[in-house]
Amino acid sequence: MMNDHGEWYSIQTFDLTRKYGARTAVNSINLSIKQGELFSLLGPNGAGKTTTIKMLSCLLKPTAGTAVVMGHDIQKTPAAVKQILNVSPQETAIAGRLTAWENLLMMGGVYGLSKEMAKKRAKELLALFDLTARAGEQVRKFSGGMQRRLSIAMALISDPQVLFLDEPTLGLDPQSRRAMWQQIEKLKGEKTILLTTHYLEEVDALADRVAIIKEGEVVALGTPDELKENLQGMQTMVVRAQNLTMEIAAGLKKIYPHTKMKESGLEIRAKELIFDDIVDYLRENNVKINWLSMKEPSLDDVFLSLTGKEGATDEVS
Numbered sequence: 001m002m003n004d005h006g007e008w009y010s011i012q013t014f015d016l017t018r019k020y021g022a023r024t025a026v027n028s029i030n031l032s033i034k035q036g037e038l039f040s041l042l043g044p045n046g047a048g049k050t051t052t053i054k055m056l057s058c059l060l061k062p063t064a065g066t067a068v069v070m071g072h073d074i075q076k077t078p079a080a081v082k083q084i085l086n087v088s089p090q091e092t093a094i095a096g097r098l099t100a101w102e103n104l105l106m107m108g109g110v111y112g113l114s115k116e117m118a119k120k121r122a123k124e125l126l127a128l129f130d131l132t133a134r135a136g137e138q139v140r141k142f143s144g145g146m147q148r149r150l151s152i153a154m155a156l157i158s159d160p161q162v163l164f165l166d167e168p169t170l171g172l173d174p175q176s177r178r179a180m181w182q183q184i185e186k187l188k189g190e191k192t193i194l195l196t197t198h199y200l201e202e203v204d205a206l207a208d209r210v211a212i213i214k215e216g217e218v219v220a221l222g223t224p225d226e227l228k229e230n231l232q233g234m235q236t237m238v239v240r241a242q243n244l245t246m247e248i249a250a251g252l253k254k255i256y257p258h259t260k261m262k263e264s265g266l267e268i269r270a271k272e273l274i275f276d277d278i279v280d281y282l283r284e285n286n287v288k289i290n291w292l293s294m295k296e297p298s299l300d301d302v303f304l305s306l307t308g309k310e311g312a313t314d315e316v317s
Helices: 049-056 078-084 100-110 115-128 144-156 174-185 200-206 224-231 246-255 275-284 299-309
Strands: 009-022 022-028 032-034 040-041 063-070 086-089 162-166 193-197 209-214 217-222 235-242 258-262 264-271 288-295
Touching: 022 049, 022 063, 022 217, 032 063, 032 193, 040 200, 049 063, 049 162, 049 258, 063 200, 063 209, 078 288, 086 144, 086 193, 100 144, 115 144, 144 162, 174 200, 193 200, 209 224, 209 299, 217 224, 217 264, 235 275, 246 258, 246 275, 275 288
Parallel strands: 040 193, 040 209, 086 162, 162 193
Antiparallel strands: 009 022, 009 032, 009 063, 209 217, 235 264, 235 288, 258 264
8 A cells, every 4th residue: 555655555554453361462553664664663571562473474363453464464365465474583493403505495495486496595695694604504503693694584585575573683692683783784675674672772773663562552653763852851861980889879769760770880861860969979979980971862761761661782780
């Protein structure tokens, strides 16, 4: 379906709902995702991201509502939907005793590709994901990051129009995560990608637009910059200091509830921060301040204000 700006929608949901008994996992979600867009579902664990992916990929029947993927209704024509999309799940679905090359050829056979086409696609995807040099090795010897890259390559073997990436960097170290972002960047514009994640940096780095989900409902929708603009006026102070204790942080938390300990200091968020009072309080408690700074609202601030929870970061909190 085309919107008012002449852009085609690859995915549209209409009051999409899933209940498990008395619990509502996804509650009347309405989304429109443009063709070629990288759209992210961001939310804490249990927010309903994976349930939404399962319904859109016809692995789970909605309790109510429906969705249309590339013109095909997930309720009426699930077989057609499955022909045009693929999923890279949270759990890496690869055969550890097979090589990367063998895994790709096997997946090509599953999707009915001829041997020649499967080999052609496998060669292209190994190059795309920087795995050519390791193509002949058993994948059980691969690092977690390499296995995740292969998993996405396997989801792409059928050349789907729509790709779902469900927590693609879950459990990876920061370096491997950033390497994965570079691979995903190469797909932007070529495929319509729906990315679920709880890594705020991931959304900022990759997403064209993002929907923040809380308890099965969409609580915010827009580009990362648009969401951050909605928090203009929110202030964040970052303090790097010595001799900090949990008791000192707890004292600040009474005044500024969004105070948290970091690996080497404090982060304090509020609509209004009284700079001098914070510095005086720390010095009175014999805290040696190495440096401090004020920063603009981040996606982390947006996430916290909407969900009441911290997003996943690379720092200790």
